Amino acid sequence: QVQLVESGGGVVQPGRSLRLSCAASGFSFSNYGMHWVRQAPGKGLEWVAVISNDGRIKKYADSMRGRFTISRDDSKNTLYLQINSLGAEDTAVYYCAKETDWAKPFDYWGQGTLVTVSS
């Protein structure tokens, strides 16, 4: 069955960088666009970024553009999110999610990885 497993979260000092990973299995990873969504503690869902199945199209939420970089390695069935210049506002659970099809909703989500930005 479809599995998405995030990793790479933890406690990070402000201003540092972090790379999150999402290992996918149970489906043809290279056929699907993939997303990152985050959720600050006690808050709602916030879409972060998407990468198309072939990696050519990358889009970011306006507030994320510039510090966030989404990428994928289809040989490893893995999605990545690089976050630079971390600030307190980036403290959140980061989920990866699989699209049902390009530009469509998300049918599978990982369990999330918690990023805490604190000195």
Next chain:
Amino acid sequence: DIQMTQSPSSLSASVGDRVTITCRASQGISNYLAWYQQKPGKVPKLLMYAASTLQSGVPPRFSGSGSGTDFTLTITSLQPEDVATYYCQTYHIATWTFGQGTKVEIK
């Protein structure tokens, strides 16, 4: 950017009640609207897409309607397992935005 506004932000209803959540888009999005359910401490789950199409396995007491800018999610008979926060999401022209969520509790 398209903004999605849900109302109410929270509600409390009795088991068996009919519950309606609304979602309004800041511009027309046709029927590119999905609903997700997030139970406490759990991962979001896709309930509905294309405004009114039920995702496989979702109970038929859930229904959706709307097009353009105004949408509704209805639970015809609220059950204890429906306690959750519900989010609308647009995926119009490769733009993904969530509403702020509606928390549903049992009275």
